[in-house]
Amino acid sequence: MELSDVLIDELMGEISGILSAYEKKKGVVITTLHKIQEEEGYLPEAALAGLAKTVGLSLAEIYSVASFYKQFHFKPRGKKIVRVCTGTACHVRGASKVVDALEGNFHIKAGETTEDRKMTLETVGCVGCCGLAPVVTVNDEVTGAIGPKKIKALIKEIDAVEGVATDGSNGKGDGGHGKA
Ligand code: FES
Numbered sequence: 001m002e003l004s005d006v007l008i009d010e011l012m013g014e015i016s017g018i019l020s021a022y023e024k025k026k027g028v029v030i031t032t033l034h035k036i037q038e039e040e041g042y043l044p045e046a047a048l049a050g051l052a053k054t055v056g057l058s059l060a061e062i063y064s065v066a067s068f069y070k071q072f073h074f075k076p077r078g079k080k081i082v083r084v085c086t087g088t089a090c091h092v093r094g095a096s097k098v099v100d101a102l103e104g105n106f107h108i109k110a111g112e113t114t115e116d117r118k119m120t121l122e123t124v125g126c127v128g129c130c131g132l133a134p135v136v137t138v139n140d141e142v143t144g145a146i147g148p149k150k151i152k153a154l155i156k157e158i159d160a161v162e163g164v165a166t167d168g169s170n171g172k173g174d175g176g177h178g179k180a
Contacts, residue, residue: 025055029065033072042073078113078120079161082138082154087126089133094147098134099123101151106158116163 029051036047043066045059052059066072082102086095099110102121106114113120129135132144136154143150 025057026065028055029057029062030069033066033069037072041077042075045074076113076117076164078117079163080119080138080158081122081140082119082136082158083122083124083127084110085125085127085129085133085135085137086123087130087133089126089130090135093133095123095134098136098146098151101148102155105155114163116165118161118163119158 048062052062084098110123136143136146
């Protein structure tokens, strides 16, 4: 065996050692991120800083792992996750009216969460029920053919959710919504 082969073998051994240690940490990080999000509904920075310290990674490394996965959220989310499909079929059948109605009523834009955390409003691409267009999902439950009547019912349903107090009140529906 030549000297260069020995060096390469040594280096490969070192690299695989480093990689497996990192991969192990990454596995622990991802599992913990899921648990934090399950409990908190999102990933608070303090929890991420604690995790970084525990596993011996920097906060930036934790963020880099977490932001790779779309399912992790870094801001508080609403109890109702309302997703309005804006795929072609839903767009043609008036999805923008649904978005406008929800944005207007709750004083937030798509992608935002109401201050009382009753709802997060999002727009999504085709959810695969084009025959029911326009379609909205609420916490993954699909509602199709959503017109003025169903929008009204949806607003009522969200209003009835117990919100998170941000001003010392009980956070229950008072019509005063705002973005978080
Ligand atoms: S475009 Fe909305 S469900 Fe397909």
